[in-house]
Amino acid sequence: MPEGDTVWQSARRLHDALAGKVLTRSDLRVPKYATTDLTGRRVLDVTPRGKHFLARIEGGLTLHSHLRMDGSWRVYADSRRWTGGPTHQIRAILGTTDRTAVGYRLPVLELLRTTDEDKAVGHLGPDLLGPDWDPERALVNLLQDPTRPLGEALLDQRNLAGIGNIYKSELCFLLGATPWLPIGALPADRAAQLPAIAKKLLEANRDRPVRNTTGRRGQDLFVYGRAPRPCLRCHTSIRSADQGDGSRERPTYWCPHCQTGPAPNPHRGAPGGTRSRTSRRTTN
CATH class of the missing domain: 1.10.8.50 (Helicase, Ruva Protein; domain 3)
Incomplete structure (x- = not known):
């Protein structure tokens, strides 16, 4: 399972690639969200919370993910070949006009109301790299x-x-x-x-x-x-x-x-x- 600093770095890469941009591609490859379409919505920010990722999206939505042992988020320029693993291991794709974020082997992927984020991360103690550190x-x-x-x-x-x-x-x-x-x-x-x-x-x-x-x-x-x-x-x-x-x-x-x-x-x-x-x- 990745350490908090690794998650922080990955979240920063996702934030730099997506924040402030409108999604032109959205594909959540889990049965519950197979028909969910986030295209046309702006990504507001990507925030790490401990070892969790919270991608906040226009319209009061948060895409919550966790890497556990084998998951990863990769960011690619449009011309780059995706190299994070075979296609069947892809669980999420979030694309803009110039960057694509691909989530591989994500064991936890859920779409929440931003107001309900505590249901996913409210159990966590103070975050060593977060503003709530105590x-x-x-x-x-x-x-x-x-x-x-x-x-x-x-x-x-x-x-x-x-x-x-x-x-x-x-x-x-x-x-x-x-x-x-x-x-x-x-x-x-x-x-x-x-x-x-x-x-x-x-x-x-x-x-x-x-x-x-x-x-x-x-x-x-x-x-x-x-x-x-x-x-x-x-x-x-x-x-x-x-x-x-x-x-x-x-x-x-x-x-x-x-x-x-x-x-x-x-x-x-x-x-x-x-x-x-x-x-x-x-x-x-």
Whole structure:
């Protein structure tokens, strides 16, 4: 699932291509909207909300979409060949006189009244890249279940919107805690810093073509995707394991030396006790 900065970049491309222009082509390829025609209507704006897209259209309508794991929005000049996938994977086409936006593999696509947008995104917590960002509210949301693993709490978009699996692992590293540490066990000073660190990371990357959390050229991420390579700080081998709430397991990365808290047992792959600072084995 894309991170909030990726959605922000895609929404900006859609906004730049469509906002203020009249639609000359409209094709929503889902059964419910197969006969819907938006041509002749002006696109007012395209706004990201967490990991959701809200394309507001003249006449009080909003086209709501979500990419989930495999979806994408691509923008093409009229002369360019569409390259986002085979034709049968196209779910939406919005065209103007000079640009065409094509939505591929969109698992969520619905047309709402703009006044009903809360039905689609009202459950979300404060948006890390949005005008509604509220760090105090985000922290209260995160801490409401102190027994919940830190990584799961960060991924829950009801707490704060925009963090994906990459930022989950990177934030846990920067906080010095494993993703399996109960969030209530995170020291108060580090918990208080969490919303600000998360916002700083996403804001720093929303305009970058390559995501970077380290500030180092050529070493873009501290732990995500780096197992079993050495930690950039202590040179211990980075570990990886799946983490999830039962609905979906996601690959998770951490340093067993720099991060304190429970972690999967390297032999059984299940969360166990606190990590050993001397172990250099990896979990696959």
